[in-house]
Amino acid sequence: MHNFQTYPIDMLEFNPFTKIGKEWALVTTNADTKDNTMTISWGGVGVMWGKNVVYVFIRDTRYTKEFIDKNEFFSISFLDETYRQALNYCGAHSGRDEDKIANAGLNSNHKMGIPFIDESNLVLLCHKLSATRITEDSFLSPDIKEKWYPDGNMHTMYIAEIMEVLAR
Known part of the structure; x- marks a missing residue:
């Protein structure tokens, strides 16, 4: 395991x-x-x-949504470019079927019972504050539904407090 230090937010x-x-990240x-874990490319701080x-x-x-919904904590892990293949893998495979x-x-x-990816160079340990399901009614532009949700597979937006930043 790598040695991580708390980094001032x-x-x-x-x-x-x-x-x-x-560059993407893993939640x-x-x-x-x-x-x-799963790869994310939509989000912000x-x-x-x-x-x-x-x-x-x-x-x-x-x-992963089932896990996030059951737990009030999660992490966001950032990896360097040498892990692009792992990020691709985690975005294309389900933990339901494999490790x-x-x-x-x-x-x-x-750390604090919150899992994160050990190969990361930067980690945000997070406490979930809000979960809001995005619905078709909330779109102000009709092309959003057509482009991003043609099959109705919507997103939930999770807002979480960054409790600690870890770096190595």
């Missing part, structure tokens, strides 16, 4: 459009003693309700 500097949208949580938060979007059909973390060549680590 006020020193955190990255471009969220690049870090999340182009990881657990339920019933099993860790599960900011301030809400006076707290430093992250927000992520997870489709209804994702196995996706191991099969992607990754390992779980834990």
